[in-house]
Amino acid sequence: MPLKTLFFDAAGTLIRPAEPVGQTYAQHARKHGLMAEEGAIMQAFRAVWKETAPPLHPEGLPPEDDDRCWWRTLVGNVFGRVLGKPPGEDVLDRLFDELYRHYAQPEAWSVFDDAVPALEKLAQDHRMLVLSNFDRRLRNILAGHDLQRFFGQIIISSEVGAAKPHARMFQAALTAAGCLPHEALHIGDDVQCDLGGAQSCEIRAYHVKRPEMGLDGLVQKVRSGAYSGLR
Numbered sequence: 001m002p003l004k005t006l007f008f009d010a011a012g013t014l015i016r017p018a019e020p021v022g023q024t025y026a027q028h029a030r031k032h033g034l035m036a037e038e039g040a041i042m043q044a045f046r047a048v049w050k051e052t053a054p055p056l057h058p059e060g061l062p063p064e065d066d067d068r069c070w071w072r073t074l075v076g077n078v079f080g081r082v083l084g085k086p087p088g089e090d091v092l093d094r095l096f097d098e099l100y101r102h103y104a105q106p107e108a109w110s111v112f113d114d115a116v117p118a119l120e121k122l123a124q125d126h127r128m129l130v131l132s133n134f135d136r137r138l139r140n141i142l143a144g145h146d147l148q149r150f151f152g153q154i155i156i157s158s159e160v161g162a163a164k165p166h167a168r169m170f171q172a173a174l175t176a177a178g179c180l181p182h183e184a185l186h187i188g189d190d191v192q193c194d195l196g197g198a199q200s201c202e203i204r205a206y207h208v209k210r211p212e213m214g215l216d217g218l219v220q221k222v223r224s225g226a227y228s229g230l231r
Contacts, residue, residue: 014130016110020038052074055162056166075096152177189209
């Protein structure tokens with residue numbers, strides 16, 4: 001059965017931070033008297049990210065704050081781990097507000113080199129949607145890089161009220177696309193959220209793992225119909 005629709009993850013698949021997260025966090029932290037090495041922040045960020053459960057809200061009740069509180073808690077836990085104790089609430093409020101606004105800007109993100117060429121080719125004969133664990137800032141980011149033109153819809157976890165690998169995210173994408181699971185392919189870089197989540201909903205998945213498996217390889221597989229190589 002030919003693929004009708006392609007679902008694309010965003011961060012890590014189409015875009016990435018323009019500079020290392022540890023560098024950005026350290027620069028903003030110094031403004032508020034918090035001294036921490038970039039490497040230590042990056043290590044803490046990875047650990048806290050892995051340990052923190054993704055946002056999940058009752059069905060039909062997405063968060064009014066666009067999951068901002070979830071991000072604030074994560075940032076607080078990162079600095080608490082690095083510094084040995086949580087920052088003061090006032091300091092954390094100011095620091096988090098700066099980081100939140102920073103990552104809302106398109107300039108804070110760069111587009112992977114293989115993204116636009118692949119999207120241009122695939123858009124010729126496939127409907128494409130973004131399916132991302134993100135919030136409403138993503139729309140401005142994608143628009144700032146002229147990527148939104150490729151996608152019929154941008155589905156984000158803060159509006160669904162659940163995050164990948166939760167089935168609610170993938171069902172939202174299928175409903176928006178008006179297609180069946182076997183007619184769709186999900187493309188992403190995260191083994192659990194993207195591959196595992198898609199497969200649990202009987203949607204095939206392509207694991208983006210650069211440099212050996214980039215979006216140029218995806219184009220080749222989709223165009224040749226080599227679906228047996230997809231998970």
